[in-house]
Amino acid sequence: MLIPSAVAINLAMGFVTNQLGLPLYLDTIGTVLTAALAGPWAGIVTGLLSQAVRSLYEGFIWLPFGLVQVVIALCAALAARAAGFRDTARSVGWGAITGIAAGAVSALISHVVFRGVTATGVTAITTLLAGLGLSRAEAVTVASLATDIVDKVLVFVLAGTALRGLPLRVAARYPWAMRATGR
Amino acid sequence: MKLHPFTPFALVLAVAALAFILPAPSGPAALYAAVAATALARGMRGAVVAGAVVSLPLWVFLVLLHAILPGGEGAAAALAQGARLGAVATASVMLIRTFDPSRFLDAASAGGWSLGAAFLIVSTMQAAPRLRLRAGSILEAQRARGLVAGGSPVARLKALVPVTLPLALGTLAEVDERAMALEIRAFGGGGRRTPLEIPAMSARDRLLRWGAVLAVSAAAGWRLL
Numbered sequence: 001m002l003i004p005s006a007v008a009i010n011l012a013m014g015f016v017t018n019q020l021g022l023p024l025y026l027d028t029i030g031t032v033l034t035a036a037l038a039g040p041w042a043g044i045v046t047g048l049l050s051q052a053v054r055s056l057y058e059g060f061i062w063l064p065f066g067l068v069q070v071v072i073a074l075c076a077a078l079a080a081r082a083a084g085f086r087d088t089a090r091s092v093g094w095g096a097i098t099g100i101a102a103g104a105v106s107a108l109i110s111h112v113v114f115r116g117v118t119a120t121g122v123t124a125i126t127t128l129l130a131g132l133g134l135s136r137a138e139a140v141t142v143a144s145l146a147t148d149i150v151d152k153v154l155v156f157v158l159a160g161t162a163l164r165g166l167p168l169r170v171a172a173r174y175p176w177a178m179r180a181t182g183r
Numbered sequence: 184m185k186l187h188p189f190t191p192f193a194l195v196l197a198v199a200a201l202a203f204i205l206p207a208p209s210g211p212a213a214l215y216a217a218v219a220a221t222a223l224a225r226g227m228r229g230a231v232v233a234g235a236v237v238s239l240p241l242w243v244f245l246v247l248l249h250a251i252l253p254g255g256e257g258a259a260a261a262l263a264q265g266a267r268l269g270a271v272a273t274a275s276v277m278l279i280r281t282f283d284p285s286r287f288l289d290a291a292s293a294g295g296w297s298l299g300a301a302f303l304i305v306s307t308m309q310a311a312p313r314l315r316l317r318a319g320s321i322l323e324a325q326r327a328r329g330l331v332a333g334g335s336p337v338a339r340l341k342a343l344v345p346v347t348l349p350l351a352l353g354t355l356a357e358v359d360e361r362a363m364a365l366e367i368r369a370f371g372g373g374g375r376r377t378p379l380e381i382p383a384m385s386a387r388d389r390l391l392r393w394g395a396v397l398a399v400s401a402a403a404g405w406r407l408l
Contacts, residue, residue, distance in 0.1 A: 001306070001358045001361045001362045001365070002355075002358050003307070004303060004306040004310045005310060005314075005355070005357065005358055005361075006353045006354075007307045007310065007311065007356070008307065008310035008311045008314035008315075009311065009314060009350065009351055009354055009373075010373060011311045011314070011315065012311070012314040012317070012318040013318075013347070014314045015315045015318050015319070016318050016322065016343070016346055016347065016350070017323055018333070019318075019319070020332055020333075020339045020342055020343065020346075021333070021339060022336070022339050022340065026343075026347075029347065029351065033351060033355070037355075049303070049304075049307055052317060052341070053307055053308065053311060055275065056275055056279050056282075056308075057275070057276075057279055060383075063199075070327065114264070115225050115245070115248070115249065115256065115260060115264050116248055117244045117245045117248060117264065118241075122247075123240075123241070123244040124244070126244075126248070127244055127247050127252070129247055130248060130252050130254065131252055135254060136254060136255070138249070154340075154343070158343065158344070158347050158348070161344070161348060162188040162347070162348055162351040162352055162355075165348060165352055166352065166355065167356070170355060170356060170359070174361070
């Protein structure tokens with residue numbers, strides 16, 4: 001039951017950011033939470049399923065970004081093993097590392113498969129950078145890295161706060177969660 | 184008569200494959216026109232509008248990046264990519280509007296899928312709109328308690344915490360209750376589930392599926408040769 005709920009959190013976060021008018025995705029919180037609670041495989045399944053369901057609503061064309069979800073799940077599992085959710089500073093550090101990894105993969109997919117045009121926020125930055133004279137590849141890379149680093153830092157901070165806020169009765173059911181938060 | 188629940192998935196995958204295989208820009212443009220015409224013929228005007236709304240911002244950026252700003256790949260590339268996105272988005276909206284979770288679960292059970300895998304897909308599809316509603320309720324409740332969810336970007340960022348934490352913690356706390364409810368109904372008891380109504384695989388389903396396979400194979404063969 002954890003995976004469907006985490007996928008639903010991922011999708012609901014898109015709605016929350018939209019309602020708050022934030023130019024962010026935050027649609028990987030469920031993936032990070034699952035990887036930190038139940039390990040990398042659960043995180044990967046959550047990420048891929050999230051991408052598949054999102055693709056159903058917005059077009060199967062976004063399926064290649066499932067690879068980014070896999071990278072995020074692996075980074076979150078590594079962070080959990082290293083007690084990366086123990087405090088906010090560690091969450092910020094691991095979020096930045098994940099943002100760089102996810103941004104690099106995302107830039108590659110955006111450039112090769114989508115000719116630089118994907119989600120509205122990141123594409124607006126790409127267009128702005130291209131207008132300033134950067135080449136298409138440079139603009140896509142810089143825009144993807146910048147947005148992904150900010151987004152993943154926030155995702156890791158929010159996921160870390162949620163993990164530390166879990167009642168011990170619930171957290172104790174997930175061995176990874178105890179390790180992730182250093183309890 | 185309704186299509187078998189797996190047939191629309193096969194058709195959307197075929198549209199996605201054709202969108203990239205057919206020669207640009209005429210191939211993707213013709214495919215988009217065909218998908219939109221099919222939706223209109225089936226009385227799904229809303230799917231055409233929703234598909235256009237989803238892909239409209241991307242069209243704008245495609246034209247800006249490739250047709251207006253220097254260094255782009257030209258208007259033809261923008262048209263081709265926009266048509267690809269539009270075709271796949273419209274086909275996906277058609278699928279989601281006709282998706283029936285219980286029929287899908289019955290078809291999966293009848294097809295010999297493991298109950299766990301079928302349930303994972305269906306429960307995810309059902310959980311997504313439910314949690315979206317809950318996110319909306321939490322946001323409204325926090326606003327009623329004085330949360331400022333507008334204004335500067337910093338204020339909006341601060342509003343994330345009181346919305347996200349109740350959503351995530353509430354959902355995680357619910358996982359146990361739902362798992363227990365399933366156990367009470369012998370979900371983990373093993374044995375094959377017997378669907379009461381097995382969705383029929385009609386001649387139309389077979390025709391559409393084989394047609395999709397043939398169309399993708401023919402397009403791929405034509406491009407390779």
